[in-house]
Amino acid sequence: MTTTAETSATTFDTDWEQWHADRERYYGEPLGWVSITGLHWLTDEFDSVTDLPGRWRADADAVYVEGIDGTERLEPVEGAPGLLVEAGDRRIEVIRRTGSVALRVHDPKAPQLGDYHGIPTYAPSQRWVVSGTFTPYDSPKTVTTGAVVEGLEHHHSAVGVIDFELAGSPAQLIAFGRPTGDLHVLFTDATSGATTYPGARSLTVTPPATDGAVTLDFNRAANLPCSFTDFATCPVAPPQNRLAVAVEAGEKNPR
Structure with missing residues (x-):
């Protein structure tokens, strides 16, 4: 008999594999x-x-x-x-x-x-799926970051912060987007510049519940285009979004 836990694990793996396949297909497009x-x-x-x-x-x-x-x-x-x-x-x-x-x-x-053979990743694990709390700002704030191309800037609409615990330590990330839609996070961590791209990885967080509850699935920490090409103009993560721990989840540096 299949248990609820086994079904949940199978769904988790299947969903992640589909996400990963879609990502690899997207970057491998002939004009991508x-x-x-x-x-x-x-x-x-x-x-x-x-x-x-x-x-x-x-x-x-x-x-x-x-x-x-x-x-x-x-x-x-x-x-x-x-x-x-x-x-x-x-x-x-x-x-x-x-x-x-x-x-x-x-x-x-x-x-x-x-020469493109897909996107290297860490093996998916449910230990990198964590609960957090989103606290919105009274009104959106503009956060300016640099870019991978010297002299360029990116201006992001920051809508609040997400507090959570990761590897036993409290952490906080500034979230971009709209208060009522998906949240978008750019972050670095202790793997950045080692096994993952140094400038930033991206994480999409589904809209918060009415009490601010959110789920962060770092297995879906995604590379930006600049990790694949020198001809992108991607933003780097804001300094406030550097996590002290090594997030050994999600996509690795493809180059």
């Missing part, structure tokens, strides 16, 4: 993060960019392109996913970060795609 071959910052003068078609320039309002179906105007949003321009099999992603504009080139023939 692993396919990026360059990051090129634009100036206010029209210029050619490596072997890309057209000539490009940018100002505070927009990006202008000559030679791709005539002159084109694009308006990438600060900090948002980029706008895509087709270039044969490739895609040129136009992004705005900290007021500057760059082109990221996605190439399905990128050699690193052939």
Whole structure:
């Protein structure tokens, strides 16, 4: 006879394996993060960019392109996913970060795609699923962090803090997001720079219960795109979110 505990363990493992498979599939997409071959910052003068078609320039309002179906105007949003321009099999992603504009080139023939063999992880364990309490701020606060690219900044809407106990020690993390939606945490710990990516890992926390109760499943501590490519502009974790313990759970550094 199968016990409730055995059923729970099976569901835990199956759910984690599906999450992990989805993550590996996402990063292995032909025009995804692993396919990026360059990051090129634009100036206010029209210029050619490596072997890309057209000539490009940018100002505070927009990006202008000559030679791709005539002159084109694009308006990438600060900090948002980029706008895509087709270039044969490739895609040129136009992004705005900290007021500057760059082109990221996605190439399905990128050699690193052939070298991509998934995402290394720690073995999932229920010991890394912990209960916490979310305490909202009276109103959201803007938390500014640096980025993996020198000179860039990220501005996050912090909505409160999560208090919990990990490996027998009290801990607290600043949570981003919306008070009534999923919470998002960027953190580092004693594994960062050793077995996990040094800048940050990400953890999604489902919306708090009415009493503030939340569950943190560190088995789903996820890499940011910058752990896969040098051409991402990811944020680093705020200094308040460095955990003293080694969180030997979730995704390891893939490089």
